[in-house]
Amino acid sequence: MSIELPEAKILAEQMNEELRNKRVKCCHLEDYERLQRIGMLDKDMESFGQLVHGKIESVTSRGNVIRVKLNNGMNLVLAPEYGGKLFYHTNKKTVPKKFHLKVDFNDDTVLTVGLASMGLIHALRDNDLNRSYVYRRDFNSDVASPIDEEFTFKHFSGLLADNNRMLKSVLVGKDAVVVGLSNSAFQDIVYRAKLHPKRKASELNKGESQALYDAIKLVLEERIRLKGKDQFCDLYGNQGGYTPTMGPNMKQQSCLICGTPVEKLSIGGGQVYFCPKCQV
Numbered sequence: 001m002s003i004e005l006p007e008a009k010i011l012a013e014q015m016n017e018e019l020r021n022k023r024v025k026c027c028h029l030e031d032y033e034r035l036q037r038i039g040m041l042d043k044d045m046e047s048f049g050q051l052v053h054g055k056i057e058s059v060t061s062r063g064n065v066i067r068v069k070l071n072n073g074m075n076l077v078l079a080p081e082y083g084g085k086l087f088y089h090t091n092k093k094t095v096p097k098k099f100h101l102k103v104d105f106n107d108d109t110v111l112t113v114g115l116a117s118m119g120l121i122h123a124l125r126d127n128d129l130n131r132s133y134v135y136r137r138d139f140n141s142d143v144a145s146p147i148d149e150e151f152t153f154k155h156f157s158g159l160l161a162d163n164n165r166m167l168k169s170v171l172v173g174k175d176a177v178v179v180g181l182s183n184s185a186f187q188d189i190v191y192r193a194k195l196h197p198k199r200k201a202s203e204l205n206k207g208e209s210q211a212l213y214d215a216i217k218l219v220l221e222e223r224i225r226l227k228g229k230d231q232f233c234d235l236y237g238n239q240g241g242y243t244p245t246m247g248p249n250m251k252q253q254s255c256l257i258c259g260t261p262v263e264k265l266s267i268g269g270g271q272v273y274f275c276p277k278c279q280v
């Protein structure tokens, strides 16, 4: 389960509500050597110590990334992208046995962060935020966030027209024209837009570009409204209510619109499920 824009936004809003004005009493990292080896956690462990005594000013998100800003010039940057778990505990008995980062606050409440296959945990000073690749990619970039007001159809169709790459790399990954989408949302979006996942952006006609834009907005807004994807758990452990219309959950199933067996393609380092009849 990937945490994309909707889930990062849900978590950041809940964290902002619960954690703002709390002071960090201590930080504890566990089982982190593997994360350090593959670059998912700072090598400099002292930076986590600098979070201690800081008071949380705000928690915000952009794209898939969450920024916890403290009043002592420090930040906790979290990108729980592939299966991360962030939980808030008012009772220490609910703290899970396994986590990577545990933050204790002065009122005895606790935040735990656990990463799954991929993701990042960074403790960074304000001046060093740009050292974080995910911060640069999602927060500090000119790339549009598809839930911002500036992300209009006119803006989006201009980005597509100049782009002769396949839709996957236009919407997902380091060269994407929007932040916050990964393979999961991509499959859902191109199915709803009735576009074959290997189509090239510049070859879409106006109606197809509009369908793609509408599908991006619809998928993100529905996922936010229904409190995340169905495999996602929010800060309180509540499961999300959004089931993707296309994706691994449709493996060996038939298209809900036309009944054709769903097929799968390998595109851009991931499996993409699609309907060969509806998506052209």
Ligand SMILES: [Zn+2]
Residues within 6 Å of the ligand: 255, 256, 257, 258, 259, 260, 275, 276, 277, 278, 279
């Ligand atoms: Zn179909």
